[in-house]
Amino acid sequence: MSYEQVEVPADGERITADAETGELDVPSNPIIPIIHGDGIGTDVGPAAQKVLDAAAEATGRSISWMRLYAGESARERYDENLPDDTVEAIREFRVAIKGPLTTPVGSGFRSLNVALRKKLDLYANVRPTYHLDGVPSPVTSPEKMDMVNFRENTEDVYAGIEWEAGTDEVEKVREFIEEEMGFDETIHDGPVGIGIKPISEFGTKRLVRRAIDYAIEDGRDSVTLVHKGNIMKFTEAAFRDWGYEVATEEYGDEVITEDELWEEYDGDAPDGVVVIKDRIADNMLQQLLTRTEQYDVLAMPNLNGDYLSDAAGAQIGGLGIAPGANLGDGRVLAEPVHGSAPKYAGEDKVNPTAMILSGRIMLEQLGWDDAADLVRDAVEETISAGTVTYDLHRQIEGGTKLATSEYADAVVETIHDLS
Template structure:
């Protein structure tokens, strides 16, 4: 049976990156059928909604979603982020971002290889906001259910991958109730995995921001509440070459979506200059999720061989165009 994949091209450079991804999937001879759906600012201009109901239905119907990048304008009242809406509708509670050094890419250190598990549905992004006169407020929501499921996802990954340490990020010394609950749940989860030789260390978020720069090689699996995970993962991306090198997966119990961590970069639209590797490494993660580990490994090896040959885009020190990098990868599959 062919895999069923919903494809969302998005805005800016998103459509061209999706087209390059489909070229690679074709070269890998993946048995799949693709259904295109719309989301983002261009979709809003066309349909009056950045995330139509039909798109949510397509995401639910297909096995996985291959997503690129969208524009979320800040100045439109009641405009809802398409990707946040999809994450909520599909309960994609785990945002998983691997950070890994690759040959030929300018990095802080050569031996970085860790994965950030970010809670994806609540925290400061709960959507509970308002104003009263000259005062604005946003509610930070932390629940036992959401905390436990993302923490278990991180510990399960540690067990499956043979890792022995999970780093818990919090600010419970100040956010005593919300992060107090987050930490309380984690201590209980950690006890269940101690028999597998997995330990949990706790790091206050501001100290973690420092340690990522000082000693990133000491981490393997990091789990954090939503906002902390969002900020730390963008910081971490710069350690391994920038957002053009960092993929991500959004995973729930029933659905999964794969996307690069960078934005839509509208100023580069149609110029054939953006780094396609975050998108293609997201494709690799998608292939692994689909049980296509052989194709995933083949794709990563082709990316590594291409980088070793010095074929790379300007953002990581090269001169090649987007399509030239993809051509080189395809020739090495």
């Protein structure tokens, strides 16, 4: 298709996908859209491109970048925050990466990030959490963390179904809840805001299916369903129950439940079998710290996933190095976990590791595992050598403080050395 203000590279090829399975067919020179993002996105976006280009070239491939716009950069060009060009280009070219976006007040969107996920049906937010040698951490054994969080991306309280206190709409909902549904002594008197929390069988099962598939393919030991089903019995308990249904009805002897693990195998799972278990969300926050090594893959409703993935990120050094990606059927949008930090925009000082490692997830989704491994190894060696940006430099002794662009150059040089 044609675009209003987007130039499609002439020297790359489009990624396609199987219509039934969503499996990507990736050429050796794919066209990949990129949104640098707001605030520090103008610094970390180009840094990530430089590193990903080097990893692709070192493994005999190339990336043809297609610049897209959202947030501030889109307002400058389109006078809107999320133009059709951007959404349709990601839809057409299937795999993309973006930096952080800030949703301006009164923009018409609750969140530009959430809007992109919904418009493209990127239903699984995936956040691998692992410690890199040399990164300071607030815990004594950060190396125990090697976890992948699968967060449902399209429903729960993030669906945006809510009404403001004092409006006619909220009073209609309140009247229905109290008079029609019988909760006449539940809501306190006076102004109240009301929201609805949808958790569907469809949304749950496709998320859990994705998490189990990943665990099997990656040789992981377990998938844990994280929920608050002891309190929210018809939403989060349903998430748990539907998750177990997927596991037991669709995966045969590839999985066993935790009950079966102890009843039939005395706690010693057969080789190659994934154990499906569940934990209450607040207890899981504790177990992230106290029993870190017992968890491999977590599958969670949207809000739980938001909390848990940030908590896990803190254990390996913070959100400045935490990568992420949003996956749909035959589509990928990689993005770092951190925000746009506008006060540091353009200063060439912030840490681009989170966006670089988000690009690593993108490379894995392309099937370029060798390039992805090269990115991780080069980032880790660079940090281990003490050549880091200011945020890590102030926490270590004897290191060398680098600008954002200098750090990217150092990672690229390490890629060349490793390859």
